[in-house]
Amino acid sequence: MKAVYYFENGGPEVMQYGDLPDPEVGPKTVLIAVEWVSIEGGDLLNRLVTPPPETPFVPGYQAAGTVLAVGSEVTRFKEGDKVIGFDWHGSHAELFAVPEHYTYPVPEGLDMRQAATIPVPFGTAHDSLFQFGQMQPGEFVLVQGAAGGVGLAAVQLASQAGAVVIGTASSRKRLERIVPFGLHHGIDYRTEDIAARCKEITGGKGIDLILDLAGGQGKNALIGAIRPHGRYAVIGAATGSLPSFGFFELIRKAMHVYGISFGREMHTERAHALLADIARRMVEGNLQMPIDAEFDLSDAVAAHRHVAEGHPFGRVLMKVGR
Numbered sequence: 218m219k220a221v222y223y224f225e226n227g228g229p230e231v232m233q234y235g236d237l238p239d240p241e242v243g244p245k246t247v248l249i250a251v252e253w254v255s256i257e258g259g260d261l262l263n264r265l266v267t268p269p270p271e272t273p274f275v276p277g278y279q280a281a282g283t284v285l286a287v288g289s290e291v292t293r294f295k296e297g298d299k300v301i302g303f304d305w306h307g308s309h310a311e312l313f314a315v316p317e318h319y320t321y322p323v324p325e326g327l328d329m330r331q332a333a334t335i336p337v338p339f340g341t342a343h344d345s346l347f348q349f350g351q352m353q354p355g356e357f358v359l360v361q362g363a364a365g366g367v368g369l370a371a372v373q374l375a376s377q378a379g380a381v382v383i384g385t386a387s388s389r390k391r392l393e394r395i396v397p398f399g400l401h402h403g404i405d406y407r408t409e410d411i412a413a414r415c416k417e418i419t420g421g422k423g424i425d426l427i428l429d430l431a432g433g434q435g436k437n438a439l440i441g442a443i444r445p446h447g448r449y450a451v452i453g454a455a456t457g458s459l460p461s462f463g464f465f466e467l468i469r470k471a472m473h474v475y476g477i478s479f480g481r482e483m484h485t486e487r488a489h490a491l492l493a494d495i496a497r498r499m500v501e502g503n504l505q506m507p508i509d510a511e512f513d514l515s516d517a518v519a520a521h522r523h524v525a526e527g528h529p530f531g532r533v534l535m536k537v538g539r
């Protein structure tokens with residue numbers, strides 16, 4: 218099969234495109250002929266910081282396509298089914314072999330591009346807000362990194378559940394594009410004081426729930442914005458830098474800090490039901506993921522570079538055709 222792979226961590230340029238052996242189909246495996254790869258924030262972070270456990274290493278969490286073959290113990294899928302697959306690596310290829318418990322059906326009427334974007338962004342946003350964030354209608358929710366994949370999913374889910382949604386992005390123009398998705402207040406993180414603006418928006422109360430997708434030094438401003446006893450979801454580090462929390466920092470605001478790892482949930486029946494519900498809401502037109510750009514798989518270096526440097530709005534996809 219054609220695939221994208223690398224041997225060591227680094228920038229987009231470490232990735233090569235060429236021929237690798239087809240993946241093996243174990244008894245519980247679903248083999249997907251990939252049509253669309255969704256480039257996830259984690260794909261970039263892994264390439265930068267996580268030493269590949271095996272080489273050549275095929276990166277990528279998520280892709281949608283058609284089932285080509287199933288293992289002898291697979292019961293829920295058959296050849297020809299339209300599916301979305303997740304795994305900890307391997308989506309940047311013509312063939313993606315995933316466990317059955319990481320395979321999700323694409324319902325009738327759902328565009329395959331949209332399908333490819335569902336599990337990680339929408340599942341992560343949902344769990345950060347509701348499953349572990351206990352968001353209530355009327356609460357102030359701040360999404361740091363609102364124009365990215367997880368951010369746009371979070372804005373839609375929080376807004377539709379009755380929150381007052383505040384989001385940050387790198388320009389006023391980007392913030393305006395998020396308004397139709399349910400954003401109530403936008404903050405340009407490059408030019409505005411996040412804590413001061415949040416104080417003003419919340420009438421001095423502070424933010425109830427923060428979703429941090431950026432990490433980095435921005436964390437300090439977010440701590441300035443949160444209310445006493447507020448909740449802070451540690452989700453990602455799109456800045457590429459991992460901040461830490463000071464002992465006294467947590468005590469001063471009596472903060473609840475919780476980590477999110479949606480990958481740990483994705484095999485569960487709960488996650489399968491949740492993602493089926495998200496897919497249904499997409500078919501009904503109530504949720505969507507903007508597609509910023511489409512590249513061929515052979516252009517993975519340019520595609521990753523665009524995600525890293527081009528400030529895409531929503532997701533960047535790679536098209537795969539055998």
Ligand SMILES: NC(=O)c1ccc[n+]([C@@H]2O[C@H](COP(=O)([O-])OP(=O)(O)OC[C@H]3O[C@@H](n4cnc5c(N)ncnc54)[C@H](OP(=O)(O)O)[C@@H]3O)[C@@H](O)[C@H]2O)c1
Pocket residue numbers: 257258259260262337338341361362363364365366367368385386387388391406430431433435451452453454455456477478479480524528529531
């Ligand atoms: N824990 C989990 O289970 C989980 C699941 C999914 C993703 N993640 C992580 O979450 C992060 C976001 O993922 P994603 O897929 O949404 O990534 P993405 O689509 O690449 O979006 C990242 C966003 O971060 C914003 N950003 C960058 N620097 C910023 C800064 N200094 N201050 C505020 N915002 C900034 C960018 O906004 P601008 O373009 O406007 O600058 C961009 O929209 C990644 O680090 C990913 O690894 C974690």
